[in-house]
Amino acid sequence: MSALVGFGLGRAVGGRLLMDVSGPTLQRFMALVGRNGFLASLVVRLVPFAPFILVNMAAGVTPMGWLDFAFGTAIGILPKIAVLAFAGRSVVQIMHGAAAPLGWLGLATAVWLLGGYLAARWLRR
Numbered sequence: 001m002s003a004l005v006g007f008g009l010g011r012a013v014g015g016r017l018l019m020d021v022s023g024p025t026l027q028r029f030m031a032l033v034g035r036n037g038f039l040a041s042l043v044v045r046l047v048p049f050a051p052f053i054l055v056n057m058a059a060g061v062t063p064m065g066w067l068d069f070a071f072g073t074a075i076g077i078l079p080k081i082a083v084l085a086f087a088g089r090s091v092v093q094i095m096h097g098a099a100a101p102l103g104w105l106g107l108a109t110a111v112w113l114l115g116g117y118l119a120a121r122w123l124r125r
Contacts, residue, residue, distance in 0.1 A: 003056045003073045010060020030062045037068030045076025046119035083112045 033040045041064065044055055059069050090105040 003052065004066070004070060006053050006056025007060040007066070007069050010057035012060075014057060014061040033059075034063030034065075037062070037064030038072045040064065041069045041072025042076040043119045043122055045073055046079065047116045079112055079115060083108050 037059075040062075041059060044059075056073075086108050087105055090102070094102060
C-alpha cells in the first residue's frame with residue numbers, strides 16, 4: 001500500500017514538472033517504461049539497495065499503469081521478504097546453538113544479491 005501511495009504522489013506532483021523539463025532521451029525512456037511497466041517495476045524491486053520511496057515516486061512520474069506497478073512491486077519484493085524472514089528465523093536458531101542456518105542464510109543472501117546485481121545490470125542496458 002505504501003508503494004501505491006508513493007506512486008500516486010509521483011503521479012500527482014512530479015509528472016507534469018518532469019515532462020516540462022525533460023528532453024527527448026528522457027521522454028523515450030519514460031515511454032519505454034510506460035510500455036513495459038510490469039517488467040520495469042519487477043526488475044527495479046530486485047535491486048537490493050534501491051530506496052523504495054524514490055522508486056515509487058519515480059514510477060508515478062512515468063506513464064506506467066497502476067496495475068503494472070502494483071503487480072510488479074508485489075512480485076518483485078517477494079525475494080527480499082523471503083530473505084528477511086529466513087534471516088530472522090536463522091538468527092533465532094543460531095541463538096539457540098544451531099550452526100546449520102548460517103550456511104543457508106549465506107546462500108539465500110548470495111542468491112538475493114546476485115539477483116539484484118543481474119537486475120541492476122539489465123537496467124543499465
